[in-house]
Amino acid sequence: MTETTEADQLADRAADVTVSAPEILGRGFMSYERYEVSLRRDGEPxxxxxxxVVRAGRVAAVVPIDxxxxxxxxxxxxxxxxxxxTGRGDMVEVVAGRVEDGEAATVAARRECIEEIGIAPERLIELYSVLPTPGFTDEQITFFAGFLDSSAVSERGGVADEDEDTQPxxxxxxxxLAALGDGRIANALxxxxxxxxxxxxxxxxxxFNRAV
Structure with missing residues (x-):
């Protein structure tokens, strides 16, 4: 019998699970689907x-740093x-957006910077990935640090045909960093x-020296 270490306990792992074909509950910007699931654990029934599940897919998020x-x-x-x-819908955020089918996350990260703040990072490095709400959506967010000249940032951004309006x-x-502790921001990303x-x-x- 293999002993389970604390490191093993802290790691996500594959499940012994059978998942049905999806029942489509609705389609819009994303697909809303229902599944029947059979989950097995350690010989139990x-x-x-x-x-x-809201099928949101992959997202690239960028922390633009000067x-x-x-x-x-x-x-x-x-x-x-x-x-x-919360009644506070005018949110402060980092640059972020969907990774298109077949698109590399790094390409999406650069594209989103151009769309939302008007400038591409001079250098970009991947940091980490998270599932922000795994009980509700399959959205997976990969974070990057993007190094740039902040004096070149646009006054307004967003993609017109997506009804997007961003204010960099x-x-x-x-x-x-001070805003982390005083309740001014609520966006999880x-x-x-x-x-x-x-x-x-x-x-x-x-x-910065490792970024490309």
């Missing part, structure tokens, strides 16, 4: 579940679900990105 000025570029964008949840702005890294930045700020010159 199968656990039968019915689960509804090492010379010690600043980050963020955006402001309206989010209807946030409006419903530049703030000091100190001010961005921004929280995750700023927490990473707080933990890795001293390594930014090293990451």
């Amino acid at each position: 199968p656990l039968l579940q019915r689960r509804d 090492l010379t000025r010690d600043t980050v570029v963020l955006i402001r964008q309206f989010r209807l679900p946030a409006h419903f949840a 702005f530049v703030v000091s890294i100190d001010e961005a 921004l929280y995750s990105a700023l927490q990473w930045l707080a933990l890795n700020r001293a390594r930014l010159p090293e990451l």
Whole structure:
């Protein structure tokens, strides 16, 4: 019998599961699907579940950093679900967007920067990936650090045919990190990105040299 270590306990792993073909509940910008699931654990009878999933797919998110000025570029964008949840739908966010079918996440990251803040990073490095709401959607977000000249950022961004309207702005890294603790921001992607930045700020010159 193989002994389970603490490291093993802390790692996500494949499940012994059978999943039905999807029942399409609705289609819009994303697909809303229902599945019948049979989950097996350690010789116990199968656990039968019915689960509804929003098929959102892959997302690339970018923390645009200006090492010379010690600043980050963020955006402001309206989010209807946030409006419903908190009444503060005009959210502060990092650059982020869908990775198209067949597209590399790095390509999507550069494209989203051009679309949302008007400039592509001079260098880009992949950081980590997360599933923000795995009980509801298969959305997988890959974060990047993008190094750029923040003085070249546009005053307005967004893709017109997607009804997207983003308002880029530049703030000091100190001010961005201060916003983590005082309730000004609620966007999970921004929280995750700023927490990473707080933990890795001293390594930014090293990451810049490794970026491509």
